[in-house]
Amino acid sequence: MKLSHRITHLTPSGSDGWEVFYKARRMKAAGHDITELTIGEHDIRTAKPILDAMHGAALKGHTGYAMVPGTDDLRAAVAHRIATRTGVPTTPANILITPGGQSALFAAHHAVLDDGDTALFIDPYYATYPGTIRGVGGVPRAVPARPEAGFQPQAADIAAQADGAKSLLINTPNNPTGAVYSRATLDGIAATCQTHDLTLISDEVYDTQVWDGTHISPRALPDMADRTLVVGSMSKSHAMTGSRVGWVCGPEDAITHMINLATHTTYGVPGYIQDAALFALSQGTELEDQVAAPFQRRRQITETLLAAQNTVRASPTQGAMYAMLDIRGTGLSGQDFANALLDQHHIATMPGESFGTAGAGHIRVAMTIDDDRYRTALQTLLTFAATQTA
Numbered sequence: 001m002k003l004s005h006r007i008t009h010l011t012p013s014g015s016d017g018w019e020v021f022y023k024a025r026r027m028k029a030a031g032h033d034i035t036e037l038t039i040g041e042h043d044i045r046t047a048k049p050i051l052d053a054m055h056g057a058a059l060k061g062h063t064g065y066a067m068v069p070g071t072d073d074l075r076a077a078v079a080h081r082i083a084t085r086t087g088v089p090t091t092p093a094n095i096l097i098t099p100g101g102q103s104a105l106f107a108a109h110h111a112v113l114d115d116g117d118t119a120l121f122i123d124p125y126y127a128t129y130p131g132t133i134r135g136v137g138g139v140p141r142a143v144p145a146r147p148e149a150g151f152q153p154q155a156a157d158i159a160a161q162a163d164g165a166k167s168l169l170i171n172t173p174n175n176p177t178g179a180v181y182s183r184a185t186l187d188g189i190a191a192t193c194q195t196h197d198l199t200l201i202s203d204e205v206y207d208t209q210v211w212d213g214t215h216i217s218p219r220a221l222p223d224m225a226d227r228t229l230v231v232g233s234m235s236k237s238h239a240m241t242g243s244r245v246g247w248v249c250g251p252e253d254a255i256t257h258m259i260n261l262a263t264h265t266t267y268g269v270p271g272y273i274q275d276a277a278l279f280a281l282s283q284g285t286e287l288e289d290q291v292a293a294p295f296q297r298r299r300q301i302t303e304t305l306l307a308a309q310n311t312v313r314a315s316p317t318q319g320a321m322y323a324m325l326d327i328r329g330t331g332l333s334g335q336d337f338a339n340a341l342l343d344q345h346h347i348a349t350m351p352g353e354s355f356g357t358a359g360a361g362h363i364r365v366a367m368t369i370d371d372d373r374y375r376t377a378l379q380t381l382l383t384f385a386a387t388q389t390a
């Protein structure tokens, strides 16, 4: 079949840094006992009351076409949540319900980029970012966030890449680095967006997983609400990754156009899933805290084990489900370290190189297995690192 340049060039061919992950999966399939510290998914499943709400809604007949922008009730609940958390007046007209945050990222970039427009994103980055930008005809351009700055993006680095760019995509709390952007970082980002007339796309899907500091939504900063599109999701906050429900929040006119886009792409999110999301949001922060608690515990385990050695350094693990470990002291690349750890100890991690160039010499550890196994695996990793320098 003759395929478009756009779809065949969504992701670059050749090495993409995911070889260790696929190798681990092959080893697992061949019967090896692999400890996977790779994927950003909870080790718990969606809570039963949420599933009951989903089932109940389906049985009540909410199985037909749902409202494309989202049900009135869910849009209102998301608007209320955002207004409460950020203080920015937000109405249902500012919200489009999407099939997960990924779809929201796509819609947001579609809304601001024309063919050939440049879109900035921060490196290290969540794996789909450049492909999402290419998917809407944009040209991705990376801005490094440096380990020396705790992976906080610096305004000067953004400005240096901003010439001719239309948008900037940021993510706080951050995957893969675990950084939570400070007020100073976000002020710098906001000022740069204003100076260079960039639309800010703010991926906040980890907004309930903050261990140090506070999550600040840049939409709440002065004069930013009109140039910011916020991406949110129930995936991480409510352990609903498979339900595919998220949102974009932004100015009413932008949302109106994105609703039109949704009509021509997703045609909305299933009604029984939206009802389950509404139920989950109605449980308030208690349920969110329960879902986040295991990561907070494992983050503490990480800090304790790291403090007892001096080969591996962590960038501050301030939020999200990940610890970005600086293994440059071993003299190995992230790729070589992750490969050797997998071969010798059957522990799978993600090389920092999988997330761009700024994460080189690091590995990302997903804190997504039970506490005891996590502690044992991390201790093995640290002992392994120490033997590399001996």
Ligand SMILES: Cc1ncc(COP(=O)(O)O)c(C=O)c1O
Binding pocket: 040, 099, 100, 101, 102, 103, 126, 171, 174, 175, 203, 205, 232, 233, 234, 235, 236, 241, 245, 246
């Ligand atoms: C930073 C970031 N953004 C967006 C997503 C997409 O989440 P979902 O589409 O499940 O809402 C993920 C998933 O891992 C992520 O890590």
